[in-house]
Amino acid sequence: MVGPLPNPNDLIEALRLKAEQLGLELFGITQPTAPPHVATFEMWVEQGHHAQMGYMATERNRYLRAHPEAIMPEARALLVVGMRYPNPQTIPPPPSPYPLGRIASYAWGKDYHNIIPELLKKLLKELETWLSTPVVARIYSDTGPILERDFAQKAGLGWIGKNTCLIHPRKGSYFLLGEAFVNVSLPPTPPFVTDHCGSCRRCIEACPTQCILPDRTLDAGRCISYLTIENKGPIPRDLRSSVGNWVFGCDICQMVCPWNVRFASSEGSPAFAIRPDIAFPNLINELTLTPTDFKARYGDTPIARARRRGYLRNVAVALGNAGDPESASHLGLVLKNEPEPLIRAHAAWALGRIKTRSACEHLSEAYKHEPDPNVLTEVKNALEEIA
Ligand code: SF4
Numbered sequence: 001m002v003g004p005l006p007n008p009n010d011l012i013e014a015l016r017l018k019a020e021q022l023g024l025e026l027f028g029i030t031q032p033t034a035p036p037h038v039a040t041f042e043m044w045v046e047q048g049h050h051a052q053m054g055y056m057a058t059e060r061n062r063y064l065r066a067h068p069e070a071i072m073p074e075a076r077a078l079l080v081v082g083m084r085y086p087n088p089q090t091i092p093p094p095p096s097p098y099p100l101g102r103i104a105s106y107a108w109g110k111d112y113h114n115i116i117p118e119l120l121k122k123l124l125k126e127l128e129t130w131l132s133t134p135v136v137a138r139i140y141s142d143t144g145p146i147l148e149r150d151f152a153q154k155a156g157l158g159w160i161g162k163n164t165c166l167i168h169p170r171k172g173s174y175f176l177l178g179e180a181f182v183n184v185s186l187p188p189t190p191p192f193v194t195d196h197c198g199s200c201r202r203c204i205e206a207c208p209t210q211c212i213l214p215d216r217t218l219d220a221g222r223c224i225s226y227l228t229i230e231n232k233g234p235i236p237r238d239l240r241s242s243v244g245n246w247v248f249g250c251d252i253c254q255m256v257c258p259w260n261v262r263f264a265s266s267e268g269s270p271a272f273a274i275r276p277d278i279a280f281p282n283l284i285n286e287l288t289l290t291p292t293d294f295k296a297r298y299g300d301t302p303i304a305r306a307r308r309r310g311y312l313r314n315v316a317v318a319l320g321n322a323g324d325p326e327s328a329s330h331l332g333l334v335l336k337n338e339p340e341p342l343i344r345a346h347a348a349w350a351l352g353r354i355k356t357r358s359a360c361e362h363l364s365e366a367y368k369h370e371p372d373p374n375v376l377t378e379v380k381n382a383l384e385e386i387a
């Protein structure tokens, strides 16, 4: 373990500056001990609001969230950083004769799970040079069993809003977080203690599925971000229309937040190269993505997490919500030829929403030949919808 440093405040400022140069615009330090909202997390799991994310509810995961000191017993400080991603409000969808989907703006660039840890490693290399001694670290970016936003608040990066996002009072909430447990004793930066949400309820009122709970948590099983990414099965029928054209994640509760409207900058961090073609995909084109195409287009982005199976399920739902008659023939081909039953099932639902003669013909044909009982149920439901 590295002992206490002669001038830790200088070291903190040097680290903050270096972090900023690397594109980690938010920086703070806290102690690697239990953060304030462990009991809220426990209650959230007890109430089943984690939906099918079983890994959140394992004994080990719950223990480590409540006892972060067990993650790395020799840790003496926890560095917390935030990397900015673009404000989606400043980039409107392009004009298009075809229905477009929408992807949450944090996923417009390369996968932050890879980028932030690499940047943190560079920051720690610098720390090693300054200290002339090796630094032992455990690095996470949405990858470890810790309450990330709680630690970020504790390190002074902002407050946790009613929409559950960490909000910086002069920069908004479009930030991805990363953490490094280190074996270096560093004094904590002051925690963020003010709640600037006040009586505002914009996010609660704007959420299409009404999944924001009063204790600054979400009913994940109803949140579009969960439904289109972590959810590996069908999207519940009663929530499909609320998903709108979101095919990966959802930005709505951040887009309405006054702290983003006033302060969020349009650009992402320079470390986070954005690919604008990814933001608003042409849904009909997306329906034709083969596994190879999907990997080539999205393999190095967060979208890979949904896998082709989940992503094309979402695309089918978005096409059903768009209701464009032109898409019936494309969805019909999916219903006939797509090997993955989950995608066929959602294509059937979408055809039931489009309700044209062509949609009805594709469904009637599938009714005669569909081998999968779950897809067949969707086909029957869709035909009833049209009748
Ligand atoms: Fe609601 Fe979308 Fe925010 Fe989830 S991400 S809480 S669905 S507005």
Ligand code: SF4
Pocket (backbone or CB within 6 Å): 161, 162, 163, 164, 196, 197, 198, 200, 201, 202, 203, 204, 253, 256, 257, 258, 259
């Ligand atoms: Fe807080 Fe209002 Fe932003 Fe929601 S929209 S997080 S209530 S400030």
